[in-house]
Amino acid sequence: MTLSIRSTENIFISGNTADMPHQKNKPELLAPAGGPEALKAAVEAGADAVYLGLNCLNARRGAENFSLSALRGAVEYARKNGVKVFLTLNTMVSCRETGVAARILHAASDTGVDAVLVTDPMFLPLIRLYPSISFHFSTQAAIENSAAISAAKELGLSRAVLARELSEQEIQACCDVDGIESEVFIQGALCFSVSGRCLMSSWGGGRSGNRGTCTSPCRAIWRINGQNPQRRMSMHDLEMAPHIQKLGQLGVSCLKIEGRLKKAQWVSRAVSAYRKLLDGDTLEEVSALLKPLGDYTGRDMTSGYFDGQRTDMCGESGRTPSNEETAARIPQSELNPTEEENDETVFHLKVKTGSGRIECEVISENVDSDAGNFDMPLTAVKKARRGLPASTIEKNLQETEIEGYKLGTCSFDQPALIMAKRNISAVVEKTAAILRTSAKRPTREIQGIDLPQNVRDIIERKKPDPRNKKELGERVDALRVDYEKLPLMGKLLFQFKKIIIENIPTEDSKLQKAVMSLPKQCVIALPPVFYEDRLPAYRKLTIAAAKYGIAVEVNSWGGFYLARQSGARCCAGPGMAILNHTAALAYKQIGIDSAYISIEADKKQIEQLCSCSPLPLTMYVYGFPALMYTRAAGKCFSPDAVLEDERGIKIRPSKSLGGLTVLRSAEPMCLLDTKNPRIRVNSLAVDTVGINDNENLIQTIKALIHRRIPPMQPGIRFNRFNYNRTLA
Known part of the structure; x- marks a missing residue:
C-alpha cells in the first residue's frame, strides 16, 4: 500500500526508485575514505564506491575529511577509475545549519557526487529538486525492519543502510522489499547501542553521536553497584567474511566497510580482502589479509547478530598488534616529524x-x-x-x-x-x-554557494505554528506512562491534556479491550526500536488505534509506515525528534501532526526551533531518559544493577518488549524549574516510564500537578542535559 501523503507544494515523490524485483547480482563493495590517502587506497584495492565527508555535518567529524575543493578532485579521481562517490550528510542538523546543509547538497550535485547519505528529515523535501543524486538513508536513520525500508522507498530514497544488529532472516525481509536497495555493514567497529539510538556521549558531555562527535562511552570502564570495573559494553568488531556469498544471495545491494577513522593501510587490506572474496577466493586464501584487520584495534571479531547469537559479544581488547600494524596506527607526523x-x-x-x-x-x-x-x-x-x-x-x-x-x-x-x-x-x-x-x-x-530559489523557499524560516504558545516554566500538560501503571493513577490522569501510553499489550486477547478503554486524550506510543517479528503485533495495534480514534505516537520510520497504512492520526515522539524547522516542514507534509524537540538540543537550538517551527512542538522537561537501547545480552543487566563510569554517569538497565535492554539514566533530566519566554511550545511533557517504584510514581505525578519538583532519593541529583552547554 502506498503511503497517504498530503498534497502540498513540496510533495515528496519516490522518483528515484523503481517498483521492480531485486536482481540478486554481485553486491557493490563500498569503502571508507576518511581522507585523500584512504581514498586512493580504496580505489587501488578494488572498491566499487567510496563514501566520504566534508569537514562539517558528517558522522565522522574526527576523520581527516575533505574540503569542498578537495571533494571536486576526489570525484574526478574516482570517476576516472570507474568508482562512485557517496557524500555523507548523515547528522542531525540544527536550524542554523540548514542553509549549510542545503549548500553542501547543492555542491554535491554540481560536483557530480553519485549519492548522499542522510539522516535528518530536512532532506526529504529536497529529494525531488536534485534528481541527479541518489539519496540513501544512513544507518543513523534506524532502518531495522521491512516497514522502515518501505517507508524509505515511499519517501523517495533509493537505498537504506540497514541497522547493524539484524539477523540473516531480518536482512532477508528488508531485501524482499522491491524498489529500494539495501546496504549492509560487513567489517569494522560495532556500537553497543542499536543503530541511531544512543544519547550516552551527549548526556556525558554534550558530544553527540548523532552529530558526529561521539566519545565512545561504551568503550569505557563501568562498575556494577560500585564494584568490579570492566569494559562491559565494548563490542567486538564486525567481520562478515564467512557470509559474503550468502549476503549476495539474500539480495543485498551493497557491502559496506566501516572505517573512516582508520589509516589508508587498513582500508587497503580490508578492501583487498573483500574484493577477493567477491571475486571467488576462499576464506583461507584471504586469511592473511583479514587477520590484521582485527589486530589493528586489538578486539575480537564477531558476526553474532547475523547468526542470531547475542551473547559474548563484548570484552577487553586482548590481541597484540603486529609491529607492522602498530606502525600503521601511528600518525604519519610521528613517524616522520616535520616542523x-x-x-x-x-x-x-x-x-x-x-x-x-x-x-x-x-x-x-x-x-x-x-x-x-x-x-x-x-x-x-x-x-x-x-x-x-x-x-x-x-x-x-x-x-x-x-x-x-x-x-x-x-x-x-x-x-x-x-x-x-x-x-x-x-x-x-x-x-x-x-x-x-x-x-x-x-x-x-x-557559505558562498548561491542556492536556487526553490531550495531557499524550503529552508526559509517562517512564522511558528500559533499553537506553540506554552512557555518553558509553565505547568506540564503531557504525561508519558507505562500501560501497567494506569490503574494506580485514577483521576490524577485527568489533570493532563495528553497521556502518552507505552507498552500497551498486543496479545489478541488483550489488545482490543486495552485500546477501547483509553480516554480520547490518550496517545498510543510505538517503541523506537522493534524488529521484524513484532511487525504483525504493531500493525494490529495501529489498526485498532485508527478504529477507535486514538492517535499513534511514532518513534521510528517503521512505526510511521504502520500508522499511515492503518489510517491512524500520528505524531512524532522522542524517537523521531527534530532539531530544525525544515524537518518540521517535512513531517507536516507527510501527515505527522506534531513533533518532539530533540532532548539533546541546547538552549539556543531550542529557542531557534521554537521561533520558526511550522509544526506544533512538544518539549521533554522531566524524566529518566533512555540513553541507549541494545540487543547485546549482558550479565550486568540485572534489575537491581546500577552501572557507573569513571565520570560518575549512572545508568539502570531494564528489559523491554522484543528482548531489548533499555539503559536509562539513574538520575533525572529536569527543566521544571527553568523559565524561558523564548521557548514556546504546544506541550511540555514528563516521562514517568523510568520510575519503577509505585509510591515514588504517585508522589512524582502529584508534585507535577501542584507545579513542584518531584522528590528525589538522597545522593541523586538533577541533570539539565545540554540546556546550559553547547551541543557539539
Whole structure:
C-alpha cells in the first residue's frame, strides 16, 4: 500500500526508485575514505564506491575529511577509475545549519557526487529538486525492519543502510522489499547501542553521536553497584567474511566497510580482502589479509547478530598488534616529524566568579565573540575538601584533547576560590564544546554557494505554528506512562491534556479491550526500536488505534509506515525528534501532526526551533531518559544493577518488549524549574516510564500537578542535559 501523503507544494515523490524485483547480482563493495590517502587506497584495492565527508555535518567529524575543493578532485579521481562517490550528510542538523546543509547538497550535485547519505528529515523535501543524486538513508536513520525500508522507498530514497544488529532472516525481509536497495555493514567497529539510538556521549558531555562527535562511552570502564570495573559494553568488531556469498544471495545491494577513522593501510587490506572474496577466493586464501584487520584495534571479531547469537559479544581488547600494524596506527607526523606537526590554534580562557556566577570568555581567532561567552550558576561549597581551586580548570584544560587547539593562557579573578567539582567539569566541557564546534564550522567556500530559489523557499524560516504558545516554566500538560501503571493513577490522569501510553499489550486477547478503554486524550506510543517479528503485533495495534480514534505516537520510520497504512492520526515522539524547522516542514507534509524537540538540543537550538517551527512542538522537561537501547545480552543487566563510569554517569538497565535492554539514566533530566519566554511550545511533557517504584510514581505525578519538583532519593541529583552547554 502506498503511503497517504498530503498534497502540498513540496510533495515528496519516490522518483528515484523503481517498483521492480531485486536482481540478486554481485553486491557493490563500498569503502571508507576518511581522507585523500584512504581514498586512493580504496580505489587501488578494488572498491566499487567510496563514501566520504566534508569537514562539517558528517558522522565522522574526527576523520581527516575533505574540503569542498578537495571533494571536486576526489570525484574526478574516482570517476576516472570507474568508482562512485557517496557524500555523507548523515547528522542531525540544527536550524542554523540548514542553509549549510542545503549548500553542501547543492555542491554535491554540481560536483557530480553519485549519492548522499542522510539522516535528518530536512532532506526529504529536497529529494525531488536534485534528481541527479541518489539519496540513501544512513544507518543513523534506524532502518531495522521491512516497514522502515518501505517507508524509505515511499519517501523517495533509493537505498537504506540497514541497522547493524539484524539477523540473516531480518536482512532477508528488508531485501524482499522491491524498489529500494539495501546496504549492509560487513567489517569494522560495532556500537553497543542499536543503530541511531544512543544519547550516552551527549548526556556525558554534550558530544553527540548523532552529530558526529561521539566519545565512545561504551568503550569505557563501568562498575556494577560500585564494584568490579570492566569494559562491559565494548563490542567486538564486525567481520562478515564467512557470509559474503550468502549476503549476495539474500539480495543485498551493497557491502559496506566501516572505517573512516582508520589509516589508508587498513582500508587497503580490508578492501583487498573483500574484493577477493567477491571475486571467488576462499576464506583461507584471504586469511592473511583479514587477520590484521582485527589486530589493528586489538578486539575480537564477531558476526553474532547475523547468526542470531547475542551473547559474548563484548570484552577487553586482548590481541597484540603486529609491529607492522602498530606502525600503521601511528600518525604519519610521528613517524616522520616535520616542523608543521604542531599546527594548532591557540585559545585563551577568562574566568570570573566575583558576581556570584561563573562567567567565562573563550578567546580564539576561530571563535565568534558571542559564541565564546557563557555563564552558569556557581555552586556553594561548604567544606573545602569537597571542592577544588578554580585554577584546576587550567590543569584540566591542558589535559583535555581538543583537536586543532592548544591552551594559551587561563586567567581568573579569584584563582584560589574553592569550586564544586561539577562546576569545574562543566566549564571544561563547555569550553571544549565551543572550540570543537568552531573547528568544524563551514568554510567560506560553502557559505558562498548561491542556492536556487526553490531550495531557499524550503529552508526559509517562517512564522511558528500559533499553537506553540506554552512557555518553558509553565505547568506540564503531557504525561508519558507505562500501560501497567494506569490503574494506580485514577483521576490524577485527568489533570493532563495528553497521556502518552507505552507498552500497551498486543496479545489478541488483550489488545482490543486495552485500546477501547483509553480516554480520547490518550496517545498510543510505538517503541523506537522493534524488529521484524513484532511487525504483525504493531500493525494490529495501529489498526485498532485508527478504529477507535486514538492517535499513534511514532518513534521510528517503521512505526510511521504502520500508522499511515492503518489510517491512524500520528505524531512524532522522542524517537523521531527534530532539531530544525525544515524537518518540521517535512513531517507536516507527510501527515505527522506534531513533533518532539530533540532532548539533546541546547538552549539556543531550542529557542531557534521554537521561533520558526511550522509544526506544533512538544518539549521533554522531566524524566529518566533512555540513553541507549541494545540487543547485546549482558550479565550486568540485572534489575537491581546500577552501572557507573569513571565520570560518575549512572545508568539502570531494564528489559523491554522484543528482548531489548533499555539503559536509562539513574538520575533525572529536569527543566521544571527553568523559565524561558523564548521557548514556546504546544506541550511540555514528563516521562514517568523510568520510575519503577509505585509510591515514588504517585508522589512524582502529584508534585507535577501542584507545579513542584518531584522528590528525589538522597545522593541523586538533577541533570539539565545540554540546556546550559553547547551541543557539539
